[in-house]
Amino acid sequence: MLDGKLITFEGPEGAGKTTVLAIIAQRLKEKYKAILVTREPGGITISEKIRDIILNPDHIEMNEHTEALLYAAARSQHYFEKIEPSLKEGTLVLCDRFIDSSLAYQGYARGLGIDNVRKINSFAIGDKLPDITILFDLPPEIGLSRITANQERENNRLDQEHLAFHQKVREGYLQLASKDKERIVIIDANQEITKVVEDVWQALLKKLI
Numbered sequence: 602m603l604d605g606k607l608i609t610f611e612g613p614e615g616a617g618k619t620t621v622l623a624i625i626a627q628r629l630k631e632k633y634k635a636i637l638v639t640r641e642p643g644g645i646t647i648s649e650k651i652r653d654i655i656l657n658p659d660h661i662e663m664n665e666h667t668e669a670l671l672y673a674a675a676r677s678q679h680y681f682e683k684i685e686p687s688l689k690e691g692t693l694v695l696c697d698r699f700i701d702s703s704l705a706y707q708g709y710a711r712g713l714g715i716d717n718v719r720k721i722n723s724f725a726i727g728d729k730l731p732d733i734t735i736l737f738d739l740p741p742e743i744g745l746s747r748i749t750a751n752q753e754r755e756n757n758r759l760d761q762e763h764l765a766f767h768q769k770v771r772e773g774y775l776q777l778a779s780k781d782k783e784r785i786v787i788i789d790a791n792q793e794i795t796k797v798v799e800d801v802w803q804a805l806l807k808k809l810i
């Protein structure tokens with residue numbers, strides 16, 4: 602059996618990743634038998650528990666090294682318990698955030714250094730990278746205003762960071778994309794949702810054919 606593919610959805614807060622991923626997953630189900638939708642940090646019991654620790658807004662004392670290590674620990678368990686076995690069964694895995702979040706948030710915006718965060722992740726999951734990454738790009742103030750308007754969304758510890766931090770996250774992502782044009786496709790997320798969905802769909806079709 603052919604191995605599946607790992608497709609990751611990345612971008613700053615409120616970029617529309619989760620909303621668009623759900624619509625794209627529905628469409629892909631018409632073409633592919635096996636689709637798995639998952640997320641980071643989380644996706645399985647242990648990693649969801651780590652998520653609760655990392656994102657708890659009361660944990661303001663968490664230092665940036667602990668934060669980076671916890672994201673990597675959650676990823677290791679998620680990858681080996683859920684993602685890798687699914688890929689081996691030929692499943693198309695759609696993951697809401699993955700390693701590029703750690704590189705952009707912890708490596709670039711927190712200032713730990715992209716290479717240091719790569720090393721932690723290399724210990725956690727080896728040299729695994731997504732096959733395709735969709736990067737939702739938009740000015741952070743627009744993403745943040747979207748999540749503030751969404752009453753149902755829980756406010757997490759990273760949402761509370763100042764605008765300059767979220768601007769750095771965006772810069773970090775764009776820097777990663779400029780160095781890996783083959784894997785990372787930038788989508789303008791500051792458009793009507795239907796247009797964003799269509800752009801993501803076309804990008805995926807091109808890569809999956």
Ligand SMILES: Nc1ncnc2c1ncn2[C@@H]1O[C@H](COP(=O)(O)OP(=O)(O)OP(=O)(O)O)[C@@H](O)[C@H]1O
Pocket residue numbers: 612613614615616617618619620621747748751790791792793794795797
């Ligand atoms: N293109 C869009 N235009 C306007 N509003 C949007 C658009 N895409 C998503 N939204 C709205 O913005 C909010 C955030 O969307 P969503 O949760 O999908 O983003 P996200 O990238 O997953 O965010 P986060 O990573 O912060 O959880 C939701 O209320 C959603 O309905």
Ligand SMILES: Cc1cn([C@H]2C[C@H](O)[C@@H](COP(=O)(O)O)O2)c(=O)[nH]c1=O
Pocket residue numbers: 614640641642656672698699700701702703704706707757759760
């Ligand atoms: C995987 C990962 C995530 N983050 C940050 C990005 C967000 O602020 C939260 C996750 O919340 P979401 O609503 O599920 O998007 O965690 C990070 O900093 N580093 C990572 O590796």
